[in-house]
Amino acid sequence: MKKQKTIYESALDQGISRRDFLKMCTALAATMGLDFSQTDNVVEAMETKKRVPVLWLQLQDCTGCSESFIRSTHPKIESVIFDMISLEYTEVLSAASGVQVESNLETVIKKYKGEYILAVEGSVPDNAGYLMVGGKSAKDTFIRAAENAKAVISYGSCASWGGIPAAYPNPTKAKPITKLVKNTPVILVPGCPPIAEVMTGVIAHIITFGEIPELDVAGRPKAFYRHRIHDKCNRRAYFDAGLFVESFDDEGAKQGYCLYKVGCKGPTTYNSCAEMRWNGGTSYPIQSGNPCIGCSESNFWDNGPFFTRRAKVPGTQITINPDKVGVAVLGATAAGVAIHGAATVAKKKHDEKIRGEE
Amino acid sequence: MANPYHLDESSESAFKNEYPPKIEKVNNETVKIYVWELPVRIFHWVNAAAIFALMITGIYIGNPFFDSMIQGEASGFIMGWVRYIHFFSAFIFTANLLVRLYWTFAGNKYASSNLFRKIFWKDTWESVKFYLFLKNKKPHFVGHNPLAQLSYWVVIGVGSIIMILTGYYLYTEPQPESFLGKLFQWVPVIFGDSFDIRSWHHLVAWAFMAFVVAHIYLSIREDYLSKNGTMSSIFTGYKTESKDSIEDIKDESMPGEKNDKYYM
Amino acid sequence: MTERIVVDPVTRIEGHLRVEADIDDRGVIKDAFSSGTAVRGIEVIVKERDPRDVWAFVQRICGVCTSTHALASIRSVEDALDIKIPENAHLIRNIMNAAVFLHDHVVHFYHLHALDWVDVVSALDADPKETSKIAQSISDWSNSSPGYFKEVQNKVKKLVDSGQLGIFANGYWGHEAYKLPAEVNLMAVAHYLEALDWQKEIVKVQTILGGKNPHPHYVVGGMATPLDINSDNGIHAERLGHISQLIDQANTFINQVYIPDLLAIGSYYKDWTYGGGLNNYLSYGDFAPKDHYDIDSYRMPRGVILNGDLSKVHDIDLKDPTQVQEFIDHSWYEYKGKTQDGGLHPFDGETNLHYTGPEAPYKHLDTDQAYSWIKSPRYKGQPMETGPLARIMISYALGRKDVKTLVDDTLAKLKIPLSALQSALGRTIARGLESVLIAKWMREDMDQLLANIKNGNQVTFNASKWEPETWKKSAKGVGWIEAPRGALGHWIVIEDGKTKDYQAVVPTTWNASPRDKKGNIGAYEASLKGTPVADKKQPLEIIRIIHSFDPCLACAVH
Ligand code: HEM
Ligand code: HEM
Ligand code: NFV
Ligand code: SF4
């Protein structure tokens, strides 16, 4: 990656003179409640080093993604937000509210055009009335922030796929953010929420290697989404052995058999849960006896029920029991065959009789 | 009689350069026609066997019905074996289809069919009327009737393609970076995410089942009505047909030659 | 002449909240309006779903009080289908709920609320030695050396010197409403960072028992997590030991860090008595030691207090159609095609989105009309405050000994009367005090769980009504729970094995509700009235009061 410009350098780029720059620093020191003697420090800092500015927008979300983010163990969240990045706007943690926090947003968009990272949590509704922030359409704010960002990180299944707001019947016509970004690279980090260390891991990758991580066809970082849960599951041996939990808390459940028959979606779910586990490697749903509901997959809300294996009717948000439907189709075919066969025989007999009479 | 030089008028055939089938005279009324050449018959039974194996193992994979409360260590390998058989059958199934695809071009006229001609759809409609008992006599076809052809196209043709694409995608999911994995990486573009792909695979599997039931019935029925040895044909290759019914064959196949030759 | 000022977005909360306030010439708030400006329609989304799946959907109402909605949901289904869960499952759920409470309260205090009382930048001026002295005088917490505080101060300095204040950028630093000495500010900043570290630990209780956090897994009928001390897969000694340790650490952190900080900070602000509000308090009650349906056994009791009258605690029946009702006169919804109507009990509730607010961008809401995505829940027509303060007041009024001792002690330490609790600060104190109790109950429940296991009871799930074939053709149920922010109810109507109707009436729906037809205003709006605002451009007082409720807008609207 090309060397990050310092604030001073970008100020010069924008035609601001050193004199104006110093003035700006003084003003900044003042707003920060510092006395003027500290201005020099501010100037020095801004001339020399810089953390990547990050804006974090919350759209139609539940803040579960933000909450997961602050659970990060390695890197520790403290070092992420104070050493790696400069989180300039977040509805959860920003000290400033109202116009003050809105102005942070505007400042970053203007001053760090093309340099800041935009993190987004939540989906975007069709109608501005369903989501306003600061009296403005959050969708418009998002589009503007995305256009001017260096990259967009789409945190969570809501931002990445539409998530719960977009589940049938999608009352607000919610869309994933990808539908609204044109020229800025988007990194999808799905999950409901994503694993904390996956979230900060993506940032650590960008900061450490100076580039966005390699993505798969769907736009997810391969480092965290290359395999299915099923490929790395601690219960996999029991799947292969044909040993399954039939009901929660049965003997098989206590033994740790495979959860496939109680609906586990691990075989169709791309996520790092089995590999990295949750909350500093403590456990993950399957380890704790719960079938995976596929929370990092697109449309997983409409791939239920969660405790049974079903098949999706292509092109719909509906699932069916494929074997039940299959047996029904087969039954109908067999019945049709029986009736048709009987009719064939009857007709042939009839025809022969007529021929015989001729 | 239709213009003997215009193959287009028979829906049984697709390509100009097919060679004619062998025909043997049985008596003055009937002839024996070599409809299903050996590769077709081998294909047919390998295909049938593979599909039965895939179906049974596939259903188990989708819903492992053995009572798993048989206590055991993870050292058992039931699902593992079932999947092995599924995959083994799948490779045979695929290879077999490829051979059949080749034979579509290399084999006799009954080895191919062409949906992109008007006559095909006309004949199909006539056949539908017949099966709905709207017509007493269906247009006679020595090979498959167009309705059968259509079902082969839809289920064996398109159906197999769906099963293969979705099946190999699922198969390579653990190794997305392998050669096969890369080969099938685009499958989600058409079939959706992993869950959707599995769903397609499972639903189309049942379409195969339904096809088999109808297919076997129609074969038996054809045999019963035409008394032409349809059933045995898929074993021996020969069908018994009345002399008249092959008029078109000889016309199409050997334009300009004397018909009598075939009766020797 | 009044001037209307706007705070939007209110940050350091969950979700999208807008506050408009009319301020008179003397700078006092005359009237206030709270608006939820985002909606998803989750009650509509769960319709027709398998009732056994609904917990996962409604859990996504909120990722902050994650798992409270899941628990309310499975309780509603179990109520409808008359499913009795094993005692162990109940205890595990209590322990998981307690973990959310403690996480939520601590994060609220340090990361969401503290900056309304603590001036981060002022910490630069502190003498770390003094801070150390203060810290050691109020607590045994080990991180209290001058060197330690010096290090924290250096961190702040580095941050400020970098010119990139990040989350602290553009705060109201230096505002006259900040009263703490620099040394106490430094201590609070140090604990801001420690709490950030601690909060990721306590949630591991949920990870062990529910697989992850946020959004752990649940099942109708008990818990899927198997207890088996002799199986490598079960919850065995190592896992139990891990949970125990986390519980003990939580008790320590709360008693040695949270509470001393709360009292230290509180003592500087005890004269700032604004933010009381309605004085109507509501709690459904929770934390039964054994059986959720044994309401008398609740350690967090049920009841209603009206007009601050502690001499009478009224009863609640969640199924009585005349008690809990939701109104939409000032909300962007329709009931049966009409934008105004009487209230509906949640069993008959409707969620039909109908936005009639201004087009973006707008300066002000038309507060005479509908102005929020939040509905207006009322108890027998009355607006209610719910949450820590309500629970503490109700327990106190009922004469619960543990609460009375704790409250009286605290009042004595701060030298304030009971009535002083009816304020923003009081709400914040109540939250801390109940954390002490919950951490204690968490330990008790864990001990009970261990005792059960010791006695050979490792059952966690009741499978008898798992299959829909065993269900009544139609059934109705309500699941209630005390969530960190207050009384939460989920009402479900099940028909033919499917969810026919679903309504959630959520703590923040109560607290942040807009006015109703009769003009009764909600708790947020009431609490702002009469508060002086020093600087209309920096309305720190408004966010301080609003924050004392710990707003959760995703919850309120859903
Ligand atoms: C007519 C042909 C086939 C039939 C009837 C069939 C049937 C099935 C069925 C019913 C399933 C279970 C799906 C579920 O999870 O619900 C399945 C799974 C699968 N099939 Fe097939 N299949 C066929 C061909 C193939 C082919 C050509 C492949 C290619 C390798 C293939 C690979 C797989 C794989 C990988 C799975 C998933 C196994 C697992 O995840 O454990 N199948 N099949
Ligand atoms: C999985 C099972 C089966 C499949 C997928 C299948 C598929 C096919 C296909 C594709 C053909 C056309 C041959 C070609 O052009 O290559 C065919 C023909 C035929 N099959 Fe099958 N078959 C199956 C089972 C059976 C069985 C069990 C029987 C008899 C008991 C049978 C009897 C026949 C007959 C008689 C023909 C010739 C039909 C005609 O004249 O059109 N098939 N089958
Ligand atoms: N209000 C609310 Fe919640 C809580 N506590 C839920 O019931 O925060 Ni998200
Ligand atoms: S993806 Fe899940 S956790 Fe994240 S905002 Fe959406 S619902 Fe919440």
Ligand code: SF4
């Ligand atoms: S528990 Fe789920 S992910 Fe694990 S092996 Fe079984 S089906 Fe696969």
Ligand code: F3S
């Ligand atoms: S439910 Fe989600 S958290 Fe992991 S195990 Fe499944 S993807």
Ligand SMILES: [Mg+2]
């Ligand atoms: Mg509701």
